[in-house]
Amino acid sequence: MRIKRVIKNIIYFCLNYLLFLKPYSNKATILMYHSVGENNLFFNVESKEFIRQIEYLKRKKFNIISLSQLVEWIEKKQVIPKKTVVLTFDDGYQNNHSNVWPILKEYDFPVTIFLAVDLIDQKIGDSQKIVLDMLNWPQIQEMDQSGLIDFQPHTLTHSELSQINPMEAKREIEESKRIVQEKLNKKCNFFAYPRGNFNQEVVDILKESGFKAGLTIKSGLVSENVDLFKLPRQSINSKTNFEEFKTKFKFNLNI
Numbered sequence: 001m002r003i004k005r006v007i008k009n010i011i012y013f014c015l016n017y018l019l020f021l022k023p024y025s026n027k028a029t030i031l032m033y034h035s036v037g038e039n040n041l042f043f044n045v046e047s048k049e050f051i052r053q054i055e056y057l058k059r060k061k062f063n064i065i066s067l068s069q070l071v072e073w074i075e076k077k078q079v080i081p082k083k084t085v086v087l088t089f090d091d092g093y094q095n096n097h098s099n100v101w102p103i104l105k106e107y108d109f110p111v112t113i114f115l116a117v118d119l120i121d122q123k124i125g126d127s128q129k130i131v132l133d134m135l136n137w138p139q140i141q142e143m144d145q146s147g148l149i150d151f152q153p154h155t156l157t158h159s160e161l162s163q164i165n166p167m168e169a170k171r172e173i174e175e176s177k178r179i180v181q182e183k184l185n186k187k188c189n190f191f192a193y194p195r196g197n198f199n200q201e202v203v204d205i206l207k208e209s210g211f212k213a214g215l216t217i218k219s220g221l222v223s224e225n226v227d228l229f230k231l232p233r234q235s236i237n238s239k240t241n242f243e244e245f246k247t248k249f250k251f252n253l254n255i
């Protein structure tokens, strides 16, 4: 595995070298994170790596904007400025409060966090027996009140929406929206599909429920003529090395 990591690093290093002169296009990058902390989960990014990534965005003068700003530009068919980046986190891990929020405050970067509402204040485990705490409502409210963190629904139970019946999917979508709106006294316009799983019926439910956009896990950059209910995101996880991270804003390649 170590050899594979080294090779991957070399490939991305060479790629960055070759891409050095390639200009940034008028496309946005939506980064997708989950957990930030010290554990071995695939979807985790270590704190020091996360700080390195955020520091890079600042140093290289990327435009970090909110998801609502990006969606507004796309709706108005405005040209997306070069080096535009949106930060998103899925599921609602408690380390978003302890490890992510202090950094974002320091850098003044807005973020959208998608909550699986039934998981709030729970613990979740995985096959490696690593247990992660999820955010609780006081933490969510505290972050929401800062104005920097925008919470949006990600179903109730983190169900894969095309795998359940449409009535159940509708309930997962509408109830999660209702609860987040009620708890935070705001309107929710954006939705992230758990595991990127959706079909046309799911998109229709989102539209009927008043959503403006749906975020997938399909990798890619966002152009101004994108389908707002199929927004691609560039995933950042434990396998993303720093050289790879730097390529995420110019093109899409998964090694």
Ligand SMILES: [Zn+2]
Pocket: 090, 091, 154, 158, 193, 194, 195
């Ligand atoms: Zn999720």
